[in-house]
Amino acid sequence: MKKRLSVLFSLMLVLSLFLSACGGFQKGDESAGEKGKSGDKAANVPQELHINIKTEPFSLNPGLANDSVSSNVLNQTFEGLTRIKNGKPELAMAESYEVSKDLKTYTFKLRDAKWSNGDPVTAKDFEYAWKWALDPKNQSQYAYQLYYIKNGQAFNEGKAKAEDVGVKAIDDKTLQVTLENPTPYFLELTAFYTYFPVNSKIAQKNPKWYTNAGPDYTSNGPFKMVSWEHNNKIVLEKNENYWDAKNVKLTKIEMVMVNDTNTELSMFDNGELDWAGMPTGQLPPDSLPKLKEEGKLHVQPIAGVYWYKFNTEKPPLNNVNIRKALAYAIDRKAIVENVTKGEQIPAMAAVPPTMFPENKKGYFKDNDVKKAKEYLKKGLQELGLKDVKDLPPITLSFNTDDQHVKIAQAIQDMWKKNLGVEVKLENAEWAVYIDKLHSGDYQIGRMGWLGDFNDPINFLELFRDKKGGNNDTNWENPKYKQLLIDSQKEKDPEKRKEMLKQAEAILMDEMPIAPIYFYTNTWVQKDNLKGVEMSGLGDVQFKWAYFE
Amino acid sequence: MLRYISKRLLYMLMSLFLIVTVTFFLMRAAPGGPFSSEKQVPPEIEKNLNEYYGLDRPWYIQYFDYLVSIAKWDFGPSFKYKGQTVNDLINEGFPVSFFLGMESLLIAISIGVLLGIIAALNHNKWQDYAAMVFAVLGISVPSFIMASILQYFLAIKLGWFPVARWESLQHTVLPALALAAMPMAFIARLTRSSMLEVLGNDYIRTAKAKGLSQGQITVKHAIRNAILPVVTYLGPLSAQILTGSFVIEKIFGIPGLGSHFVTSITNRDYTTIMGVTVFYSILLLLSVLLVDIAYGFIDPRIKLAGGKKGE
Numbered sequence: 093m094k095k096r097l098s099v100l101f102s103l104m105l106v107l108s109l110f111l112s113a114c115g116g117f118q119k120g121d122e123s124a125g126e127k128g129k130s131g132d133k134a135a136n137v138p139q140e141l142h143i144n145i146k147t148e149p150f151s152l153n154p155g156l157a158n159d160s161v162s163s164n165v166l167n168q169t170f171e172g173l174t175r176i177k178n179g180k181p182e183l184a185m186a187e188s189y190e191v192s193k194d195l196k197t198y199t200f201k202l203r204d205a206k207w208s209n210g211d212p213v214t215a216k217d218f219e220y221a222w223k224w225a226l227d228p229k230n231q232s233q234y235a236y237q238l239y240y241i242k243n244g245q246a247f248n249e250g251k252a253k254a255e256d257v258g259v260k261a262i263d264d265k266t267l268q269v270t271l272e273n274p275t276p277y278f279l280e281l282t283a284f285y286t287y288f289p290v291n292s293k294i295a296q297k298n299p300k301w302y303t304n305a306g307p308d309y310t311s312n313g314p315f316k317m318v319s320w321e322h323n324n325k326i327v328l329e330k331n332e333n334y335w336d337a338k339n340v341k342l343t344k345i346e347m348v349m350v351n352d353t354n355t356e357l358s359m360f361d362n363g364e365l366d367w368a369g370m371p372t373g374q375l376p377p378d379s380l381p382k383l384k385e386e387g388k389l390h391v392q393p394i395a396g397v398y399w400y401k402f403n404t405e406k407p408p409l410n411n412v413n414i415r416k417a418l419a420y421a422i423d424r425k426a427i428v429e430n431v432t433k434g435e436q437i438p439a440m441a442a443v444p445p446t447m448f449p450e451n452k453k454g455y456f457k458d459n460d461v462k463k464a465k466e467y468l469k470k471g472l473q474e475l476g477l478k479d480v481k482d483l484p485p486i487t488l489s490f491n492t493d494d495q496h497v498k499i500a501q502a503i504q505d506m507w508k509k510n511l512g513v514e515v516k517l518e519n520a521e522w523a524v525y526i527d528k529l530h531s532g533d534y535q536i537g538r539m540g541w542l543g544d545f546n547d548p549i550n551f552l553e554l555f556r557d558k559k560g561g562n563n564d565t566n567w568e569n570p571k572y573k574q575l576l577i578d579s580q581k582e583k584d585p586e587k588r589k590e591m592l593k594q595a596e597a598i599l600m601d602e603m604p605i606a607p608i609y610f611y612t613n614t615w616v617q618k619d620n621l622k623g624v625e626m627s628g629l630g631d632v633q634f635k636w637a638y639f640e
Numbered sequence: 641m642l643r644y645i646s647k648r649l650l651y652m653l654m655s656l657f658l659i660v661t662v663t664f665f666l667m668r669a670a671p672g673g674p675f676s677s678e679k680q681v682p683p684e685i686e687k688n689l690n691e692y693y694g695l696d697r698p699w700y701i702q703y704f705d706y707l708v709s710i711a712k713w714d715f716g717p718s719f720k721y722k723g724q725t726v727n728d729l730i731n732e733g734f735p736v737s738f739f740l741g742m743e744s745l746l747i748a749i750s751i752g753v754l755l756g757i758i759a760a761l762n763h764n765k766w767q768d769y770a771a772m773v774f775a776v777l778g779i780s781v782p783s784f785i786m787a788s789i790l791q792y793f794l795a796i797k798l799g800w801f802p803v804a805r806w807e808s809l810q811h812t813v814l815p816a817l818a819l820a821a822m823p824m825a826f827i828a829r830l831t832r833s834s835m836l837e838v839l840g841n842d843y844i845r846t847a848k849a850k851g852l853s854q855g856q857i858t859v860k861h862a863i864r865n866a867i868l869p870v871v872t873y874l875g876p877l878s879a880q881i882l883t884g885s886f887v888i889e890k891i892f893g894i895p896g897l898g899s900h901f902v903t904s905i906t907n908r909d910y911t912t913i914m915g916v917t918v919f920y921s922i923l924l925l926l927s928v929l930l931v932d933i934a935y936g937f938i939d940p941r942i943k944l945a946g947g948k949k950g951e
Binding site: 148150151153156158228229231232233235236248249250300302303321322323324325348349350351352354355358359361362364521522523524525526527528530539540541562 | 670671672673675676677678679680681682684685688689692720721722723724728729732733788791792795796799802803804805806890891892893895899906907908
């Protein structure tokens with residue numbers, strides 16, 4: 093008897109736990125009928141888009157965001173003074189603008205636009221948002237995107253007051269921006285999310301406005317956020333108060349957070365997603381050849397480069413000829429075709445071809461073993477070594493990842509075969525690796541770089557200062573530096589481009605880096621989805637998207 | 641009984657303290673920090689950040705502050721998700737993980753026990769072999785492969801369930817099955833062997849001699865005794881299911897707590913690492929305690945206040 097009671101007791105315990113969990117379970121009904129959707133008649137296609145954004149965004153406050161997930165959401169919900177279309181900035185929140193003769197003062201006239209709750213968008217909202225992001229007490233990790241503005245950096249470092257920052261609302265519709273230096277690409281920058289406005293009326297009242305969807309989360313872009321279930325999904329709906337609402341055809345965008353490439357593709361195959369792959373998600377690398385064969389794969393080059401950095405203070409990499417020998421002896425075409433398989437472009441230059449189209453060819457020949465051997469011989473001589481066998485093994489570091497391992501192994505093999513150079517591979521977990529690289533504790537290290545805005549300076553200024561934060565190579569060149577500084581003041585775009593090209597030529601001659609390939613975005617999408625705008629930076633905008 | 645429980649609770653507190661301490665120092669010893677990324681943050685901004693999160697203070701102060709805030713059940717803000725606290729993450733994520741865990745526990749126990757009984761009753765017949773082949777498969781196929789197989793056949797090919805995500809009850813079936821496969825197989829084997837043992841006992845023969853039917857014997861006498869090892873296994877099992885849910889949560893895009901357990905470490909999200917570790921530790925320690933207590937109820941031969949009788 094006692095025994096039976098106790099069994100009953102244990103079962104009840106389990107059952108009650110189970111039931112209590114049931115109570116807290118939220119039942120979503122929207123996507124239950126998802127499966128039948130593809131069968132709907134073409135005449136009346138629901139304008140609802142389902143995409144995957146992988147993870148929870150860092151923050152949906154434009155002033156705090158610093159990651160691609162946040163940017164993929166913010167680019168749909170907010171709008172800056174300009175917006176990138178077909179690779180060029182076009183006026184968005186701004187109706188017109190004037191530039192002073194010294195290129196340092198921009199005066200923007202705002203158009204009549206509204207926030208999603210009906211409040212007017214004013215110049216004050218821009219001033220508030222930019223100063224908020226620069227205010228050191230708000231800990232924005234991307235505040236430095238606003239350092240182009242006069243006293244922006246000083247304010248962020250606590251050396252100037254908010255009033256000194258060069259952004260001012262002259263009246264409700266006029267915004268005056270003073271820059272630290274002439275910045276030829278300033279209108280590109282104003283399309284970037286750190287430059288988005290924030291509804292100052294609400295933000296001043298509720299400093300936590302950005303943590304959840306609700307009446308206090310207002311935006312001024314084509315879509316508004318109607319729900320945000322953390323770590324699960326975000327739902328956007330068309331913003332009827334958007335100034336250009338008539339050109340917005342999608343009524344709803346559902347962004348789910350599934351951080352698994354295989355699942356993402358399966359969901360697409362099963363009709364649960366309309367888009368799988370970059371830039372919001374990612375396709376499993378192994379699936380690329382098959383998708384390509386079936387003709388489903390979409391590929392677009394983007395402004396990003398995968399390269400190996402040489403620590404120019406660690407022998408033998410302090411020798412430019414050794415660096416060149418290594419860089420020339422890489423068969424990039426083989427890597428792109430056999431390892432990465434995403435139709436990446438072999439990189440023999442630092443600036444992606446989306447910015448400098450002539451860089452498809454680059455500054456040297458891919459897999460130029462003959463030249464590489466010559467450089468190696470010269471380099472060894474300079475180092476006082478007789479033979480390549482006297483060269484101690486070089487360590488090649490990368491962060492732990494399937495793709496990086498495969499590329500490193502391929503290159504290790506090429507260097508061994510082509511030059512006889514011994515290479516040791518060393519991998520580390522991401523945070524550990526980054527730490528090593530930034531502190532100069534490496535010989536050759538893998539790194540990638542994606543442009544934030546559409547200008548070559550993005551890639552070149554990395555190597556301007558030896559201790560410039562993201563240089564890592566300990567390389568510095570006075571001529572290179574001067575060219576970059578002068579280019580900021582050059583008003584003629586052609587001349588400026590020439591200066592930047594000269595700088596790049598120096599970089600490719602000194603080789604503190606060995607570029608491997610330029611990134612591409614790869615994805616699959618529903619055939620009837622049209623009008624998706626992808627910028628050269630790899631950003632996606634659904635403002636003009638629609639289902640046919 | 642009360643004395644036993646209070647003693648166990650005291651031990652729990654001590655182990656918890658040890659866990660917190662070890663985690664804290666191991667975490668800080670790992671290179672890299674929460675703000676390291678390829679786009680390095682300017683030093684001034686990093687300084688501000690460190691001040692805000694209290695990372696600029698000496699370690700013993702941070703450690704002490706941390707102990708105090710744990711005692712208050714306040715884990716602080718997440719580094720990775722601005723504007724969310726670790727308490728938010730736990731409050732939102734745990735119910736989901738818990739539901740998933742309980743569903744798969746239910747599946748594992750009910751089907752596992754059933755399979756085990758069928759196998760034992762048909763000892764060395766085809767049913768027995770079929771059930772055991774099934775069990776071996778369940779044990780040896782890792783859960784992430786099981787998940788992919790289920791997704792491929794039940795979702796894509798047959799279209800019975802959605803591939804992934806966490807929306808309706810229908811969405812929960814595949815992840816629960818994938819998570820349950822391994823323990824289910826284990827329980828089946830456990831039940832089978834203990835059933836076989838029980839069936840060979842004298843009192844079963846007595847029951848048979850009394851003229852009871854096979855069904856009555858099984859239900860009334862055999863199962864009740866055979867189930868004991870399964871109950872013992874529940875403690876480690878719930879631990880296994882809770883920690884094992886990480887892979888499943890990732891594959892199915894489930895907003896549970898398991899994913900934070902691992903991603904927070906990659907992100908060096910210090911507060912989340914500590915919060916989730918403490919939370920899981922408490923959970924596991926409690927589940928082990930619960931099973932110990934339940935065991936005492938089921939089997940009177942086991943005396944809980946063991947200290948008294950022996951020495």
